[in-house]
Amino acid sequence: MDLSCIIQSGDLELYVLGMLPPDEAGKIEALCKLFPEIQQEVDAIAATFEAGAMQMAVTPSADVKEKLMASISAKTGVAVAPEKNGSPVKVVEMKPVAEQKSSFSKFAIAASWGLFLLAGAFAVYLYNGNQQLKTDVATLQQNATKSEQQIGELAKEVSSYQLYRQLKSDPSLTTIALASVKPNEDFQAEVFWNKTSGELFIDPSYLPQIPIGKQYQLWFLIDGKPIDAGMISLTNTASIQKMKECKGAQMFAITVENEGGSPTPTMEQMIVAGKVG
Amino acid sequence: MFSAATYNESELVNRLTNGDQQAMSELYDRFSGAILGVIMKIITDQAIAEDVLQETMLKIWNNINSFDTSKGRLFTWMINIARNQAIDKTRSKGFKNSSQNSSLEDSVYVSETVPSAGASVDTMDVQNWLLHLPEENRQLMRLAYFMGYTQEEISKELNMPLGTVKTKIRNSLIVLRKKLNVT
Structure with missing residues (x-):
C-alpha cells in the first residue's frame, strides 16, 4: 500500500502538535497501529519538533522548581487522582480515541464497518449486474428493432416482387421498358400499362439515387405532346407504384424535376424513355 | 542537546x-x-x-x-x-x-514585536523559526499553534476558505519540520 499520500499530507504533523480534532487524531492513531511506517514517521516528526522546542528553551527562575516541588509534596496523598479543574479535555486529546471506547463498542464499530463494506460491495455488485442487464436489454431491443426493419423490408420486397410477377403475367397489361437516353448512361425502368382501362404502374427500382430536392416525374406522350403521369414516390423507390390513369400513350419518359414536379417536362433532364411497342 | x-x-x-x-x-x-x-x-x-x-x-x-x-x-x-x-x-x-491584547487580528504580530523579557538574543533568533515561513503562513501558524484557534475559527475570522487554511498550515508544518531537521 502506498502510504506516501498520508505521510505527505501534513496531517501527521498536525497530529503530533495536537492540532487535529479528536476524531481525526483517532484516525491517525488507528493508522499508526496498522502501519509501522506511519508510526515511524509520527515519531520522527515528534523528535524534530521536540528538538525545535529544545532549541527555544528558556531557563526558568530557580524559585519555580521550589514552588512546584513544594506543592507536589503537599499533594502527594492525592497525586494519582486526576485533576478536576483546568482543561482536562485538551489533555485528553493526546489519548487515542479508540482507547476510550469499550471493547464492545470497538467490536461494534469494527462489525458495522465490516457490514458497511459488505453492503457497499454488494451494492456495487448489484449495480454492476443491473447495468449489465440494462445494456443487454438495450442490445436485444436494438436487435429486435433491426430484425423488424429487415423483415419489413423483406416483406416489401416480396410483395413488390409478387406484384411484379402479377403485373408481368397479367395479359391485360403491356410492359414497356424505358432505357437511358444519354449514350453514356445505363439506367432502366419498367412501365406496366392497361391500354383499355388506363391503369398504369412504374417499377423505378433501377433508377439511380435522386439528389435531394429533386424528384422523378413520369410522362406519356401523345403525338409528341407530354402529359403528366404522376410523381414517383421518394420514400418508396424500391417498389412498384401505381401512377395516374393514362390513355392513348405512344411513349413514356421519366425526367428529373424539382420536388413536387413540373407542368411541363425539362427535356434535357430526361433520364429514361421507351416507346409503346 | x-x-x-x-x-x-x-x-x-x-x-x-x-x-x-x-x-x-x-x-x-x-x-x-x-x-x-x-x-x-x-x-x-x-x-x-x-x-x-x-x-x-x-x-x-x-x-x-x-x-x-x-x-x-x-x-x-x-x-x-x-x-x-x-x-x-x-x-x-x-x-x-x-x-x-489577545484579539485575533491584533495578536498576530505580538510575539515578534514584543521582545520577551529574559530571553537572550540567541534564543530570540531561534524562537523566530516561524520566520522561515511566508508572512501569511506565519500568521496562520501563530493563530493555529500558538493561539490555539481551530482551523475553522481562523477560516471564519480571516475570511479565508477552510481548505486554504488547512493547506497553508499543513505546508507550513512540513516546511518547519524540514528547517528544524537541518538545524
Whole structure:
C-alpha cells in the first residue's frame, strides 16, 4: 500500500502538535497501529519538533522548581487522582480515541464497518449486474428493432416482387421498358400499362439515387405532346407504384424535376424513355 | 542537546505514576526550559509564563496516569499540555485585562514585536523559526499553534476558505519540520 499520500499530507504533523480534532487524531492513531511506517514517521516528526522546542528553551527562575516541588509534596496523598479543574479535555486529546471506547463498542464499530463494506460491495455488485442487464436489454431491443426493419423490408420486397410477377403475367397489361437516353448512361425502368382501362404502374427500382430536392416525374406522350403521369414516390423507390390513369400513350419518359414536379417536362433532364411497342 | 536515548522514558513515567517526587524533579530538570520556551512563544511576560509552567508541571504530575507510552512521546504530550495551558491563560479574564491584547487580528504580530523579557538574543533568533515561513503562513501558524484557534475559527475570522487554511498550515508544518531537521 502506498502510504506516501498520508505521510505527505501534513496531517501527521498536525497530529503530533495536537492540532487535529479528536476524531481525526483517532484516525491517525488507528493508522499508526496498522502501519509501522506511519508510526515511524509520527515519531520522527515528534523528535524534530521536540528538538525545535529544545532549541527555544528558556531557563526558568530557580524559585519555580521550589514552588512546584513544594506543592507536589503537599499533594502527594492525592497525586494519582486526576485533576478536576483546568482543561482536562485538551489533555485528553493526546489519548487515542479508540482507547476510550469499550471493547464492545470497538467490536461494534469494527462489525458495522465490516457490514458497511459488505453492503457497499454488494451494492456495487448489484449495480454492476443491473447495468449489465440494462445494456443487454438495450442490445436485444436494438436487435429486435433491426430484425423488424429487415423483415419489413423483406416483406416489401416480396410483395413488390409478387406484384411484379402479377403485373408481368397479367395479359391485360403491356410492359414497356424505358432505357437511358444519354449514350453514356445505363439506367432502366419498367412501365406496366392497361391500354383499355388506363391503369398504369412504374417499377423505378433501377433508377439511380435522386439528389435531394429533386424528384422523378413520369410522362406519356401523345403525338409528341407530354402529359403528366404522376410523381414517383421518394420514400418508396424500391417498389412498384401505381401512377395516374393514362390513355392513348405512344411513349413514356421519366425526367428529373424539382420536388413536387413540373407542368411541363425539362427535356434535357430526361433520364429514361421507351416507346409503346 | 536532546536525545530520546539519553533517558528511559517509560521508566520515568512509571516512577511518576507511582508518585515518585524524585522522578518529577528529574523531569523538571530535563524539560522545564523547553516547556517554558514553548509557553513564552505564547505569553511573552516571563513571570506569567513561569506561572503557566508551574500549572503545566502540576497538570503533568496529576494526569500522568492518563499518558500512554505506547501512544505517543512524553515530551510531545507535555508540550501540548503546556501549549493548551498557555492558550487558556491568554483567554482568561485576568490576562485579557492586563496589557496583553489577545484579539485575533491584533495578536498576530505580538510575539515578534514584543521582545520577551529574559530571553537572550540567541534564543530570540531561534524562537523566530516561524520566520522561515511566508508572512501569511506565519500568521496562520501563530493563530493555529500558538493561539490555539481551530482551523475553522481562523477560516471564519480571516475570511479565508477552510481548505486554504488547512493547506497553508499543513505546508507550513512540513516546511518547519524540514528547517528544524537541518538545524
